[in-house]
Amino acid sequence: MITVMLVDDHEIVRAGFRRLLDNTDDISVIAEAATGEDAYSLYQEHSPDVVVMDLSMPPGVGGLEAIKRILAVAPEANILVLTVQECEPYPSRVLQAGAKGYLTKRCAPEELIDAVRKVYHGNEYVAPSIQKELDGKKASKLNLLTKRELQVFTQLAGGSSVAQIADSMFISQKTVHVHRSNILTKLELAKTSDLIHMAIRHGIVEA
Incomplete structure (x- = not known):
């Protein structure tokens, strides 16, 4: 079973993602966090296989900083970003920080499930539209x-x-x-x- 922690400051968003992931046969959401600070502490408490992380958080520790803090204590952490931020420099900065994947909230439900599985198995997953921009578009x-x-x-x-x-x-x-x-x-x-x-x-x- 792939264990997942959801990090998003909107409870209704977390509830939707939890329902989606828990309805699969091989994924289980074991923790939720609404802030970067909580994500950091709950990761150490639960050690989930995959962290699904939003970038936009309340004032304080944001998603990018939370990623860096988690990876500082757990370099093996599998972090998949799921955000509304579709344009540079966000994808580059997140991937450079060590996240294993980047999806936008426009993605289909099946794509999120597929991305969680791929990241869990040690592969990177970047939404095709984001990858295209990273590969071919001039820096913003x-x-x-x-x-x-x-x-x-x-x-x-x-x-x-x-x-x-x-x-x-x-x-x-x-x-x-x-x-x-x-x-x-x-x-x-x-x-x-x-x-x-x-x-x-x-x-x-x-x-």
Whole structure:
């Protein structure tokens, strides 16, 4: 039996994935986490065969950081990312961090089941559309952003205020403004509304 831990901050999403995976003959969901912090601690408690990990989490430890923390204590961990993030630089950063697979939430139920099995058996699985982009598409302008700038970009695009971003990232509001200015310059954008439109086009946030 392949044991799985689900990591997603939406309970209804976890319930749907649990029902799907538990209905198979060879997969069983043994743990669920709603935050990156919980994912890290529950992994050590349950040692699941596969972790199905979302990237977008509440303020704190995000999906990418949770992946790094888990792999730091368990290099053998099989982590499959399942996210709404469809565009670079997310797939590259996740795979470089050591995840074994990358799926988007547009995938068919059968594809998720197949990916869990393949990752469990030591194979990588990347959604065909993502793999095509990784193989043939020029790097997105988002690759120009530093890790910190990408965090600010994502939160601005999601509607967070400068004060909220400063609090969640433990930096000053002045620093957030500096990051915002650098982001607009690197992406050749004029204002925050342009940034939001770009994020929607790249699937980073939903319209």
